[in-house]
Amino acid sequence: MANAASALAFAGVPRVNLMPPAEIERRRRASLARGWVWGVLAAVVAAVLIIMGAFALKLVADQQLAAEQAQTNALITELSGLSEVSGALAAEQELESFRADALGGDYAWAPVVASLRSALPQDVTLTGWDVVSGGVPQSDDAAAEVGLTGTLTLESPTPIDLPATVRGIRSLPGVTLVDGRSLSTGQQTVGSYVYELDLTLDQSIYSGQYATQEGGN
Known part of the structure; x- marks a missing residue:
């Protein structure tokens, strides 16, 4: 009897799962559904972050393009202002060439x-x-x-x-x-x-x- 009592003491308190199989299946499905929900939410959040990042990059690129276009327009304006000077220099070179040919x-x-x-x-x-x-x-x-x-x-x-x-x-x-x-x-x-x-x-x-x-x- 003493040996039997010792064996029971080491074995611990006996447990019996009285939960119906239907409840166990319901809980398993609920846990799986929560996992899918969290996965979908994570995918949605990732997609939103990617879209926001792409939008930010596009905004920066648009700003840089606008700055480059403004600089190009400024240069074109300066060049148009120098067109008279260029024409005068070209005329001067032509006259010098003509003078060199005529009076060389x-x-x-x-x-x-x-x-x-x-x-x-x-x-x-x-x-x-x-x-x-x-x-x-x-x-x-x-x-x-x-x-x-x-x-x-x-x-x-x-x-x-x-x-x-x-x-x-x-x-x-x-x-x-x-x-x-x-x-x-x-x-x-x-x-x-x-x-x-x-x-x-x-x-x-x-x-x-x-x-x-x-x-x-």
């Missing part, structure tokens, strides 16, 4: 004549010339391009040493070619001798005043 061969004739006269014998006079200016400079090497070509007329009361005179002129800066049209003593007029020389000068005689400046506006 500009040179001072007086220094050229003075240089030529300095190489003539004492009694020889430069009485005439028929010259044509060269074209617009096409390179930076002025000595490689023709700047002036034509004919000089010399007059002397006595015959001159024409080869020596030609050599003297040929030694001048800028002279690329000089030669007598005839190696004779020239045509004699009343009291004088007339000589004609073919002459070519390079573009070092150009003033460069109207040349187009690289990188200029």
Whole structure:
């Protein structure tokens, strides 16, 4: 009997589930329904948060777009205000280009004549010339391009040493070619001798005043 009493003491108080199976099933269903309700509520809350986040992002993007459009409009307004300046600059560049084409061969004739006269014998006079200016400079090497070509007329009361005179002129800066049209003593007029020389000068005689400046506006 003592052993039986000990076994009952360790086994604890006997319990009997008297709840009907229908009630147990009802409670199980109620618990399952509550779980579904909470799941649906959580899904709805998540969806609402996602929608609110997307709306916030769209609002920020719209604000940024509006700011960029405002800046673009401001720049367009500034550019339209500068259109007259741009037109004036374009007209200035066009006029400078036209001037460079028209006056690219500009040179001072007086220094050229003075240089030529300095190489003539004492009694020889430069009485005439028929010259044509060269074209617009096409390179930076002025000595490689023709700047002036034509004919000089010399007059002397006595015959001159024409080869020596030609050599003297040929030694001048800028002279690329000089030669007598005839190696004779020239045509004699009343009291004088007339000589004609073919002459070519390079573009070092150009003033460069109207040349187009690289990188200029």
